[in-house]
Amino acid sequence: MSEKMQRITLASRPVGEPTDENFNLETLDVPDIGEGEVLVRNHYMSLDPYMRGRMDDAKSYAAPVPIGGTMEAGTVGEVIASNHPGFAPGDFAFGMLGWATHGVGKGAEMRKLDPNLAPITTALGVLGMPGFTGWFGLMEFGRPKEGETLVVAAATGPVGSMVGQVAKNLGLRVVGIAGGAEKCKMAVETYGFDACIDHYAFETASDLRKALKAECPKGIDIYFENVGGKVLDAVLPMMNPFGRIPLCGMIAWYNAGALGAEASAEALTGPRMWRSILVNFLSVNGFIISNHFDKYPDFLRAVGPMMAQGKIAFVEDIADGLENAPEAFRGLLKGRNKGKQLVKLI
Amino acid sequence: MSEKMQRITLASRPVGEPTDENFNLETLDVPDIGEGEVLVRNHYMSLDPYMRGRMDDAKSYAAPVPIGGTMEAGTVGEVIASNHPGFAPGDFAFGMLGWATHGVGKGAEMRKLDPNLAPITTALGVLGMPGFTGWFGLMEFGRPKEGETLVVAAATGPVGSMVGQVAKNLGLRVVGIAGGAEKCKMAVETYGFDACIDHYAFETASDLRKALKAECPKGIDIYFENVGGKVLDAVLPMMNPFGRIPLCGMIAWYNAGALGAEASAEALTGPRMWRSILVNFLSVNGFIISNHFDKYPDFLRAVGPMMAQGKIAFVEDIADGLENAPEAFRGLLKGRNKGKQLVKLI
Numbered sequence: 001m002s003e004k005m006q007r008i009t010l011a012s013r014p015v016g017e018p019t020d021e022n023f024n025l026e027t028l029d030v031p032d033i034g035e036g037e038v039l040v041r042n043h044y045m046s047l048d049p050y051m052r053g054r055m056d057d058a059k060s061y062a063a064p065v066p067i068g069g070t071m072e073a074g075t076v077g078e079v080i081a082s083n084h085p086g087f088a089p090g091d092f093a094f095g096m097l098g099w100a101t102h103g104v105g106k107g108a109e110m111r112k113l114d115p116n117l118a119p120i121t122t123a124l125g126v127l128g129m130p131g132f133t134g135w136f137g138l139m140e141f142g143r144p145k146e147g148e149t150l151v152v153a154a155a156t157g158p159v160g161s162m163v164g165q166v167a168k169n170l171g172l173r174v175v176g177i178a179g180g181a182e183k184c185k186m187a188v189e190t191y192g193f194d195a196c197i198d199h200y201a202f203e204t205a206s207d208l209r210k211a212l213k214a215e216c217p218k219g220i221d222i223y224f225e226n227v228g229g230k231v232l233d234a235v236l237p238m239m240n241p242f243g244r245i246p247l248c249g250m251i252a253w254y255n256a257g258a259l260g261a262e263a264s265a266e267a268l269t270g271p272r273m274w275r276s277i278l279v280n281f282l283s284v285n286g287f288i289i290s291n292h293f294d295k296y297p298d299f300l301r302a303v304g305p306m307m308a309q310g311k312i313a314f315v316e317d318i319a320d321g322l323e324n325a326p327e328a329f330r331g332l333l334k335g336r337n338k339g340k341q342l343v344k345l346i
Numbered sequence: 347m348s349e350k351m352q353r354i355t356l357a358s359r360p361v362g363e364p365t366d367e368n369f370n371l372e373t374l375d376v377p378d379i380g381e382g383e384v385l386v387r388n389h390y391m392s393l394d395p396y397m398r399g400r401m402d403d404a405k406s407y408a409a410p411v412p413i414g415g416t417m418e419a420g421t422v423g424e425v426i427a428s429n430h431p432g433f434a435p436g437d438f439a440f441g442m443l444g445w446a447t448h449g450v451g452k453g454a455e456m457r458k459l460d461p462n463l464a465p466i467t468t469a470l471g472v473l474g475m476p477g478f479t480g481w482f483g484l485m486e487f488g489r490p491k492e493g494e495t496l497v498v499a500a501a502t503g504p505v506g507s508m509v510g511q512v513a514k515n516l517g518l519r520v521v522g523i524a525g526g527a528e529k530c531k532m533a534v535e536t537y538g539f540d541a542c543i544d545h546y547a548f549e550t551a552s553d554l555r556k557a558l559k560a561e562c563p564k565g566i567d568i569y570f571e572n573v574g575g576k577v578l579d580a581v582l583p584m585m586n587p588f589g590r591i592p593l594c595g596m597i598a599w600y601n602a603g604a605l606g607a608e609a610s611a612e613a614l615t616g617p618r619m620w621r622s623i624l625v626n627f628l629s630v631n632g633f634i635i636s637n638h639f640d641k642y643p644d645f646l647r648a649v650g651p652m653m654a655q656g657k658i659a660f661v662e663d664i665a666d667g668l669e670n671a672p673e674a675f676r677g678l679l680k681g682r683n684k685g686k687q688l689v690k691l692i
Contacts, residue, residue: 060625228620247624253617270614271596274574278593278632286624 003030006322007100010065014055017333022055023071023326030102038087038107042077042097044318046124047329047341049226049251050288062290071099071325074129076113076120077345086112094123099325101345118307125158125340126314127307132299133248133289134162138224139302140292141246141285146171148221149240151212153177153231154251155187155196156315158340163224164193165312166303172222175215177208177231179335186338190313205233205268212238222246228253233268236276245284251333315339349376352668353446356411360401363679368401369417369672376448384433384453388423388443390664392470393671393678393687395572395597396634408636417445417671420475422459422466423691432458440469445671447691464653471504471686472660473653478645479594479635480508484570485648486638487592487631492517494567495586497558499523499577500597501533501542504660504686509570510539511658512649518568521561523554523577525681532684536659551579551614558584565589573597579614582622591630597679661685 004027011024033039054065054072065071075097079087084107087093095110097103113120118127125131138144142163150167154160155176164174164187176187176196187196195215202208212220212234219240225232228250239245277284306312317337319328325343332341350373357370379385400411400418411417421443425433430453433439441456443449459466464473471477484490488509496513500506501522510520510533522533522542533542541561548554558566558580565586571578574596585591623630652658663683665674671689678687 228617232616232620247620250617250620250624253621268616270578270616270619271574273616273619274578274593274596277630278596278634281632281634281637282630283632284623284628284630286627286629288624288627291627 003102004028005030005100005102007070007098008322008325009068009070010055012067013057017330018052018055018326020326025323031104033081033083033104036084036107037082037104038079038084038093038095038110039081039102039104040075040077040093040095040097040110041080041102042075042100042345044076044121044124044342044344045097045099045322045325046074046128047319047325047332047343048074048130049249049333051329052251052333062288072096073099074124075100075103075345076123077103082107084108084110086110092120094120094128099322099343101322121316121318121340121342122314124342125316126162126312127300127303129289130158130340131162131303131314132296134159134224135166135299135303136289136292136295137246137248137287138163138166138222140295141283141287142167142222142224142244144170144172144222147173149173149175149216149218150222150224151175151177151216151220151235152224153199153227154335155193156183156191156338157226158314159226159248160224161187161191161314161339162303162312165191166306167222168192168194169306169311173216173218175212177212177227183335183338186315190315192313199231202230205230208234209238219243225249227251236268236273239276239280239282241280243280243282245282247284247286248288317341319343321345349448350374351376351446351448353416353444354668354671355414355416356401358413359403363676364398364401364672366672371669377450379427379429379450382430382453383428383450384425384430384439384441384456385427385448385450386421386423386439386441386443386456387426387448388421388446388691390422390467390470391443391445391668391671391689391691392420392474393665393675393689394420394476395595395679397675398597398679408634418442419445420470421446421449421691422469423449428453430454430456432456438466440466440474445668445689447668467662467664467686467688468660470688471662472508472658473646473649475635476504476686477508477649477660478642480505480570481512481645481649482635482638482641483592483594483633484509484512484568486641487629487633488513488568488570488590490516490518490568493519495519495521495562495564496568496570497521497523497562497566497581498570499545499573500681501539502529502537502661502684503572505572505594506570507533507537507660507685508649508658511537512652513568514538514540515652515657519562519564521558523558523573529681529684532661536661538659545577548576551576554580555584568592571595582614582619585622585626585628587626589626589628591628593630593632594634663687665689667691 079091092113095105155178184196187193226249425437438459441451530542533539572595
């Protein structure tokens with residue numbers, strides 16, 4: 001009898017928040033590997049907000065997951081079998097092997113990990129795609145300068161916490177926005193932000209803006225944008241002339257869906273947004289990190305030493321078992337996680 | 347009896363389109379000049395869309411014109427008296443002397459013109475602020491590459507016609523949008539655009555988009571944005587990955603006013619706009635040319651030779667007499683002018 005594996009496929013496209021019915025947990029045989037391929041027993045998978053977008057059938061930067069297809073995810077695990085010269089059984093590897101206990105990938109598209117240098121989970125968070133996203137977006141499109149003020153939402157997330165910590169190291173004033181007092185405490189105490197504002201404490205964008213003004217007396221020079229919604233509405237009018245907005249997500253609008261998104265934003269109209277960009281000479285740059293993987297070595301060179309010097313903290317939330325991934329994913333979309341959300345698969 | 351002059355002041359702030367009641371034509375004595383100042387008999391003044399913004403009392407990149415203050419404008423004329431070593435009576439000079447037959451300016455803030463090099467009116471249009479705006483925005487934020495497709499609205503205006511002609515010279519496909527068949531003909535025949543679409547012929551953004559798609563088979567790489575409204579709504583979903591949007595105006599929304607603007611844009615919501623920027627990795631940069639006057643010599647060095655080689659055409663619309671400036675200004679906001687709108691003052 002061949003070895004069995006489990007995976008979660010997309011059963012149907014969600015309307016709003018994904019429900020259990022949108023996912024299907026399947027048991028199947030572990031597949032054979034072909035030429036140049038590697039079989040991995042996944043130890044951890046990553047959960048990230050972008051996955052919500054992949055569940056919709058809307059034109060976006062990446063093709064949607066097809067109905068019946070395995071949900072996408074970054075994974076780390078141990079190589080069991082290899083037809084690729086770069087990998088041998090017992091090696092640890094990062095790959096995009098999806099919501100699954102095992103996966104087969106092309107060796108050329110995987111990356112070998114040294115578990116003695118850093119815990120393998122960091123390849124999914126602080127040293128992986130989220131950390132790289134934060135560092136790259138800040139440096140490339142944020143163009144930080146000492147003494148400036150930076151605001152980042154989802155401050156304790158793996159992207160936001162990287163943005164804030166790198167900016168602090170460069171001498172900026174860093175103000176986070178997070179959901180709940182506990183996360184705000186973490187932003188200041190664990191990640192060293194100058195201040196962090198609990199957006200749950202403010203019902204309207206204008207109230208949130210008042211609180212931001214108290215913490216950003218010189219306005220905002222960089223808004224690292226990954227949430228949209230009320231936070232964006234609060235921040236936009238506070239941007240200083242020549243401000244920069246690296247834009248890599250709008251999680252607050254994700255569950256609204258591709259078309260329904262409009263309904264949730266009475267206040268933030270297109271013309272008002274456009275006018276803000278114009279009158280303050282803002283630079284808004286949308287990006288997705290997969291277009292910039294050529295810069296990944298630069299990231300490791302820049303952030304690796306900061307990690308080694310203890311200047312970059314990270315926190316992980318680990319859900320246990322593939323079957324609990326959908327609930328952990330819903331929690332992520334609602335901000336229930338405190339650090340980088342992972343799922344333990346072994 | 348001292349010499350008399352006329353000026354137009356802002357009598358009240360307009361709601362929507364400016365009416366005659368918003369302006370006041372005054373006759374007063376020509377003022378004396380102080381240290382470092384120059385008195386000019388204005389021959390021409392410029393009318394530009396940005397002036398509509400100055401009539402509102404909203405936070406913007408420039409202070410509003412105060413009630414009772416002279417309306418702002420760029421002017422060219424002959425120096426009558428000078429307390430500045432750079433200017434002598436009989437010289438021609440460009441200045442920001444406002445809607446007025448005469449004006450006193452600081453010599454340090456004026457520019458001497460050589461009427462033998464180019465007609466002095468060009469200092470208000472093709473070789474002045476509008477032409478410079480088009481060239482700078484295209485080169486700095488548009489980052490044009492041969493073979494790409496550029497779209498610019500207000501194609502026959504002094505900004506749009508410069509953008510299109512420079513882009514054509516760089517080997518881009520250039521598609522204009524203009525109001526009316528006559529302007530479209532002018533864009534193609536006078537300015538050498540590859541095509542021009544009459545936005546009056548399309549009631550909705552989606553119909554306009556269909557027409558654009560026919561002329562932009564490879565999508566749009568650069569949208570030089572100076573109008574907002576229906577055109578923006580049509581263009582945004584057509585932007586190619588890594589597209590660039592230099593943003594220097596939104597004339598379609600100006601008359602709507604700072605707060606009323608929302609009403610005119612049912613379709614183009616903030617989230618939809620933000621999503622377009624994100625999913626196509628767009629670069630949107632707001633700018634106003636007055637922040638970049640240090641690059642003006644570069645502009646003259648780049649465009650001067652193209653002018654001399656007959657590669658840059660320009661068209662001027664000249665209204666006669668200061669008293670006709672308000673009506674010409676309303677015409678400008680409605681797109682009734684065909685070329686750069688000037689007012690002859692002598």
